[in-house]
Amino acid sequence: MKTIQFNKLYKQFNIISLILILVSLILLLFKGLNYGVDFKGGTLIEIRVDQNSSKISSIRDSFNQMNLGDVSVKSFGNKTDFIVKFEKQNSNDPEFIDNIKKKLSSSIGNVDFRRVENVGPKVSAELLKSGIIAIGLSLAAMLLYIWIRFEWQFSLGAILALFHDVILTLGLFSLFSLEINLSIVAAVLTIVGYSMNDTVVIFDRVRENLKKYSDIKIFELTNISINETLSRTIITSVTTLLALSSIYLFGGEILKGFSLAMILGVIFGTYSSIYIANPILVFLKVSQRTIVKEEKD
Amino acid sequence: MLYFSKLRVISVLIFTLFISYFAASNFFKFDDNYFSKNIKLGLDLQGGSYLLLEIDNSPVITQKLQSKLIELKRFFKEKKYVLKNFSINQNSIIFETNENDVEEVKKILDEDESEINPYFQQYKSHQFDFTEDKNIFKLTLSNYGLVLLKNSSLDQAIEIVRRRVDEVGTNEPTILKKGNDRILVELPGLDDPERIKTLLGKTANLTFQFIVQNISQESFGTEKLKFENEIGSSIDTEEAIVSKRIILSGDNLIDAKPTMDTQTNETVVTFSLDRVGAKKFGKATSSGVGKRLAIVLDGKIISAPTVREPILGGSGQISGNFTFQSATDLALLLRSGALPAPLSIIEERSVGPDLGQDSIDAGIFSLIIGFVLVVLFMIYKYKIFGLIANLALVSNLFLLVGILTIFEATLTLPGIAGIILTVGMAVDANVLIFERIKEEVKNEKNYIIAFDTGYTKSRTTILDANITTLIAAFILFFMGSGPIKGFSVTLGIGILTTLFSVYFIARLFTAFFVIKNKNKEKLI
Numbered sequence: 001m002k003t004i005q006f007n008k009l010y011k012q013f014n015i016i017s018l019i020l021i022l023v024s025l026i027l028l029l030f031k032g033l034n035y036g037v038d039f040k041g042g043t044l045i046e047i048r049v050d051q052n053s054s055k056i057s058s059i060r061d062s063f064n065q066m067n068l069g070d071v072s073v074k075s076f077g078n079k080t081d082f083i084v085k086f087e088k089q090n091s092n093d094p095e096f097i098d099n100i101k102k103k104l105s106s107s108i109g110n111v112d113f114r115r116v117e118n119v120g121p122k123v124s125a126e127l128l129k130s131g132i133i134a135i136g137l138s139l140a141a142m143l144l145y146i147w148i149r150f151e152w153q154f155s156l157g158a159i160l161a162l163f164h165d166v167i168l169t170l171g172l173f174s175l176f177s178l179e180i181n182l183s184i185v186a187a188v189l190t191i192v193g194y195s196m197n198d199t200v201v202i203f204d205r206v207r208e209n210l211k212k213y214s215d216i217k218i219f220e221l222t223n224i225s226i227n228e229t230l231s232r233t234i235i236t237s238v239t240t241l242l243a244l245s246s247i248y249l250f251g252g253e254i255l256k257g258f259s260l261a262m263i264l265g266v267i268f269g270t271y272s273s274i275y276i277a278n279p280i281l282v283f284l285k286v287s288q289r290t291i292v293k294e295e296k297d
Numbered sequence: 298m299l300y301f302s303k304l305r306v307i308s309v310l311i312f313t314l315f316i317s318y319f320a321a322s323n324f325f326k327f328d329d330n331y332f333s334k335n336i337k338l339g340l341d342l343q344g345g346s347y348l349l350l351e352i353d354n355s356p357v358i359t360q361k362l363q364s365k366l367i368e369l370k371r372f373f374k375e376k377k378y379v380l381k382n383f384s385i386n387q388n389s390i391i392f393e394t395n396e397n398d399v400e401e402v403k404k405i406l407d408e409d410e411s412e413i414n415p416y417f418q419q420y421k422s423h424q425f426d427f428t429e430d431k432n433i434f435k436l437t438l439s440n441y442g443l444v445l446l447k448n449s450s451l452d453q454a455i456e457i458v459r460r461r462v463d464e465v466g467t468n469e470p471t472i473l474k475k476g477n478d479r480i481l482v483e484l485p486g487l488d489d490p491e492r493i494k495t496l497l498g499k500t501a502n503l504t505f506q507f508i509v510q511n512i513s514q515e516s517f518g519t520e521k522l523k524f525e526n527e528i529g530s531s532i533d534t535e536e537a538i539v540s541k542r543i544i545l546s547g548d549n550l551i552d553a554k555p556t557m558d559t560q561t562n563e564t565v566v567t568f569s570l571d572r573v574g575a576k577k578f579g580k581a582t583s584s585g586v587g588k589r590l591a592i593v594l595d596g597k598i599i600s601a602p603t604v605r606e607p608i609l610g611g612s613g614q615i616s617g618n619f620t621f622q623s624a625t626d627l628a629l630l631l632r633s634g635a636l637p638a639p640l641s642i643i644e645e646r647s648v649g650p651d652l653g654q655d656s657i658d659a660g661i662f663s664l665i666i667g668f669v670l671v672v673l674f675m676i677y678k679y680k681i682f683g684l685i686a687n688l689a690l691v692s693n694l695f696l697l698v699g700i701l702t703i704f705e706a707t708l709t710l711p712g713i714a715g716i717i718l719t720v721g722m723a724v725d726a727n728v729l730i731f732e733r734i735k736e737e738v739k740n741e742k743n744y745i746i747a748f749d750t751g752y753t754k755s756r757t758t759i760l761d762a763n764i765t766t767l768i769a770a771f772i773l774f775f776m777g778s779g780p781i782k783g784f785s786v787t788l789g790i791g792i793l794t795t796l797f798s799v800y801f802i803a804r805l806f807t808a809f810f811v812i813k814n815k816n817k818e819k820l821i
Contacts, residue, residue, distance in 0.1 A: 046652065094498030094642060098491040114652040116490075120643035123349065127778075134776035141768045149761060183711055186773055186781045190718070190788065193769030197722075197762040201729065204758040232732045235678060236725040239671045243721025246667030247714050252659035254341075255714055262718070 004230070006274055007223040010282065013275040017164060024171025031174050036181035037117050039131070041124035042087045043068075045100070046115035048080050049108060056082065062107040066100060077253040081114070089118050131185040135166070138192050146196070150203060151290055157280035158199045161272040165195045169264050183258040191265025194240070198233065198273040205229050206281065207291055214288045222278040237270045299749050299808040309801045313692055316699035323702055336702050339709035340483060341780050342657050344650030346490035348482040349475070350458070350497060350640045357450045357638045358388055358438065365425070365436070366390050372413050378402060389437040390425075396432045403429060406436075420445070447477045450637040455480055458640070460633035461496050480640070490647050492626075500595050500639045501630035503547035505578070506539040508589040508601055517542040525597040525617070537598060539591045544581040546635075549574025553631035555624035558616065564624040567614040568631060575611025583607035592617075594627075646779070660713035667717045668694075675724055679731055681810065682821055686727040689803035693723050696794040697787065706790075709783030719791030725762065726799040729755045734821055744815045752804065759799075767792050 037044045049059070059082055060073045069087030076083040089096075097116055104111050119127070139162060146155040166188055173180060205225040213221065226233075241263060248259040323336055340347055362385050369390070373380045378401070382393045394402050406427050409417045416424040424442035428435050438446065451474060458480055462470045471483035484493060509519050518541040553568040570578055582590070582604050591601040592615050600617040619627065672690065675683035697716060701708065734751030741747040770792065773785035814820060 094494040095491065097494075097645075112649065112651075113647075114649045116645060116647040118642070118645040120641075122351075123644045130776050134772055137776070138769050138772045141772060142765060145765065145768060182777070182781050183784075186711060186777060186784050189769045189773050190766075193766035194722070196765035197725075200761045200765060201758055204761060228736070229732070232725075232728050235674075235728045235732075236722070239674060239724050239728075240718070240721040242670040242674060243667040243717045246663045246670060247717050250659060250663035250666055251714060251717075252656055252663075252710075254656065254710060255659075258711065258714060 003223070003227050005223065006226050006278075007219055007282075010275065010279040014279055017272075017276060020171070021164060021167050024167045024174070027171050027174040028167075031177075033170065033174050033180045034177045035128070036179040037085060037119050037124070038181040039124050039128040040087075041089060041119050041121040042085060043089050043097075043119075044115070044117040045084045045097075045113055046076060047082050047084060047104075048078075048112040048114050049082070050110045051080055058108055059084070059104075062104055065107075066103055068100075081253075089120055127182065131182065134185060135188055135192070138189050139163075139166075142192060142196050146200070149200075150207065151286075153281060153284040153286045153290060154203050154207075156284070157277040158196060158203065160280055161199050161269075161276040162192055162195055164272045164276050165191055165265055165268040168268050169261055172264055173261065178260070179257055181257070183255070184261050187258050187261035187265065190262060191269060194262075194266055195269030195272060198236075198269050199277045201232065202226060202229050202273050202277065206278070206286075210286070210288050210291050218286050219282050222281055226274055226278060233270060233273070237266060240266050299745060299752070299804070299811065301805055301808055306805060309805060313696065313802065316703070317692070317695040318699070319702040320695045320697075320699035323698065334702050334705055336698070337705055337707045338485075338653075338657075339707045339712065339780055339783050340485055340646070340653075341648050341710045342653045342660075342708065343485055344648050344653035345483065345485040345487050346493070346645065346647040347779060348484070348490070348494070348497070348642055349644035350480040350482065351643045352447075352451060352454050352478050352480070352636075353639050353641065354447055354450055354478060355638070357446060358443075359385065361438070361446055362388070362390055369413065369436075373402070373405075376405075389435050391433065391435050394432050394434065399429065399432050402434065406434075416442070444477060451477060451480070453637045454640065457634050457636050458482065458497060461629065462493065464629045464633060465493055465496065467493070479643075486650065487647075488650065490645070494642060494645070496626060496630065497640060498642065499630055500636045501547065501633075502595050502635045503550070503631060504593045505544040505546075505581075506542065506591050506593055507544065507581075507585055508537050508591050509540050522591070522593060522596060522598050524601075525594070525599050537589075537591060537601060539593070539598070544590070545570070545574055545578050547631055548635070549577070550631050553628040555619070555621060555628045556614070558614065561616070563616055564619045564621050565614045565616045566619065566624050566628045566631070567612065568628075569612040572611070575609070578611065578613070579607060579609040583609075599627075656710045657713075660710060660717075664713060664717050664720070668720050671720055671724060679821070682727075682731055682807070685803050685806045685810065686724055686731075688806060689727060689798040690720065690723055692802050693791075693794050693798035694720070696798060697791050700790050700794065701787065706786050707783055708787070709780040711780045712783030712787045715784045715787030715791060718788065719795065722766070723791065723795040723798070726759045726795060727803055729759055729762075730799070730803075731821065738821060744811055744820050748807065748811050759796075763792050763796060 047059075056073055056075060060071065063071045063073060063084055063086065071084065071086040074083050075081065097113070097118070101111065101113060139159065142162060143155055143159050146158045150158075169188065169191060172178075173184070202225055205228055206222055209216075209221050209225050216224070244259050244263045244266065247255050248263060251259060319334060322334065366383055366385065369392070370380065370383065378398050379395050380392050380402075382391070384391050405411050405413060408414065414423060416422075420441065422441045423439050424445075425436045426439045427437070455472060455474060459472050462472065462482065462484070467484050467487050469485060471481070473481045475481045482497070484490065487493070519538050520541055521536050521538050524535050524537070549570050550568050551571050553566055555564060556567050557563075558565045585604050586606060587604065589601045589603050591598045593599070599615060602616070615627070668690075672687045675686050675690075677683070679686060694716070697719065730751055733755040734748055737747040737751045737754075738744070741750065767789060770785045770789035774782060774789065777785055811820065
């Protein structure tokens with residue numbers, strides 16, 4: 001197979017990555033994330049109405065009359081399905097949802113409440129906290145694992161690649177105002193696992209090649225390693241993306257955000273294993289001595 | 298790596314078939330009693346409600362402080378100490394003593410064996426902490442005391458919640474403690490959670506108190522209470538002043554049921570009292586003929602009938618414009634008892650059964666599509682070895698579903714996504730191996746040796762790569778809740794079954810194939 005000169009573009013792609021990370025961070029800081037009810041608190045109702053009976057505007061109107069705070073109504077997959085979200089939740093009134101149902105039925109006719117999620121402010125704050133802890137913890141655990149398995153230069157490269165993937169995925173979610181809920185946290189954690197997986201495969205090869213060749217510079221060596229593992233990288237990305245696209249297209253509306261986050265994560269993860277993790281090794285001047293010294297210790 | 302002993306082959310086969318049997322038992326009804334296991338469907342797939350209730354313990358704490366205050370008053374009075382200016386303020390009891398008594402009162406409060414610290418003998422810790430400033434004492438519940446108090450009120454509440462849920466009769470509810478002030482209720486298959494929510498939202502504190510005409514005559518103090526809804530419309534005011542003296546409370550009730558009053562043709566709730574209650578009720582109604590007795594539920598008057606004659610039989614009825622449903626609910630609440638403190642629903646997630654079914658359909662459809670795409674891609678890429686990898690993939694799926702069944706794990710929608718993701722990522726290990734073998738074949742003409750080295754050299758990489766995903770799955774399992782937990786379970790178990798299917802099943806077939814075709818040109 002022809003060798004592709006990945007290393008020729010290290011600099012260019014690093015600059016692009018840096019810009020993208022900066023843009024993502026700015027987006028996260030100033031635009032913020034669009035938190036769903038899991039993290040913001042409030043109520044989400046998925047409703048199904050009779051065919052042809054209701055337009056989105058009339059549903060929006062009838063909800064606006066109920067004094068529920070900020071109401072958003074979006075169609076959800078089918079023509080008859082809608083997602084309604086609002087700030088208010090039923091702290092002390094157990095008949096809160098029932099009342100909404102009654103009012104809605106009287107104004108737009110037969111309505112089926114397919115799903116109700118109602119999260120109080122205390123719970124949403126806790127969920128957000130535990131979500132952040134979970135992501136932080138997984139990054140720390142990966143760092144620890146890779147530190148045990150590899151030399152510190154490798155762990156730094158792998159972790160930076162992980163940060164890159166997580167920040168860029170969240171940045172895109174911020175850019176397109178996609179909803180962040182519990183399943184997105186799960187997706188991010190899986191991305192962390194996948195991206196690490198991808199990086200480890202290339203790093204394993206880099207280390208093996210470092211032992212094998214003492215006269216090849218790390219700049220070349222990373223390129224050789226990337227090429228040697230390239231067909232695996234591509235095949236695994238393709239099969240994973242095939243599975244994820246299938247979830248995205250056919251798995252129903254509820255899994256859309258989840259699978260989209262993972263599709264993005266897999267693409268970023270594959271990219272970063274090549275263009276973030278490896279240049280770091282070059283930058284840190286990893287050589288045969290790096291691993292030989294470690295092994296003597 | 299290519300050598301398999303006969304014993305090994307047989308045990309791999311038996312193990313795989315055994316687990317697959319469980320997987321299959323989800324889809325076919327087998328007539329046996331030994332292995333009647335099934336994957337449980339999560340609430341998001343079978344429909345149902347998840348409720349998180351939080352107990353507001355402040356009334357329990359206030360009550361505790363009040364009773365402690367009375368206890369203190371009595372105790373020190375007997376010991377002839379002068380304690381004055383008792384008050385309850387922000388979760389603490391405050392009182393003053395004579396300046397000369399400060400040291401001795403301190404000593405008594407501090408003493409482990411003191412009668413006033415009955416708590417110590419049992420728990421080796423004080424229920425109350427105290428501070429003193431000159432002659433002013435301040436008693437506050439200690440951390441340990443607070444925890445125990447909360448725990449006991451939570452235990453009580455959970456018991457009441459269980460009774461109420463059971464009375465409504467849902468199938469297999471899950472009711473669990475969470476922390477020291479929360480209760481998690483899962484009601485699978487429940488179509489309409491509104492009724493249970495209404496029932497759980499009521500404290501159901503029932504009391505009988507006389508309505509007072511002349512406030513000054515009432516030694517117990519009075520309170521102004523509202524009538525429930527428009528039920529008291531026959532009375533000109535919507536409020537009434539009742540005595541704070543509680544004639545009887547719901548604790549003395551032993552049964553309550555909705556019935557039809559044949560005289561008025563109204564739905565009423567009839568109740569019967571235990572012996573103590575019957576005695577109390579008889580005494581109060583004997584002395585209170587002609588007075589109006591307010592029946593108070595959670596601070597609101599349901600009705601206030603006039604006592605026409607002493608009620609001595611230990612039973613009575615509550616009327617109040619009930620529908621049959623509301624009478625049934627009230628009777629249910631009274632039978633199951635009052636909550637020690639009010640509960641509020643701080644999180645609710647309900648899924649209708651038809652959405653659940655839609656999710657299952659969509660999940661299974663996307664699993665099939667994803668599976669077929671991956672299988673075709675592998676055959677396209679690796680031909681015969683693609684077939685072997687696919688064989689491993691199929692057995693992987695069976696193993697995964699089988700193990701989920703054996704552990705009776707809960708399958709959620711994200712869990713199905715986890716299975717699909719496993720399908721996508723599972724081939725990775727075989728890809729790593731095959732790619733490695735391709736490299737080895739370039740330099741090694743003996744296929745058996747090339748395959749063997751391919752397997753050996755790729756092993757650490759495969760382990761490393763899978764452990765990272767396993768770590769992520771572990772963290773999700775411990776941090777996530779409900780549906781997300783289901784995802785982590787399938788993802789985690791998926792990794793283990795993947796490794797098994799790659800190293801035992803795929804390798805077995807690869808070995809057979811390579812040994813048979815070792816002299817062929819261009820094997821891979």
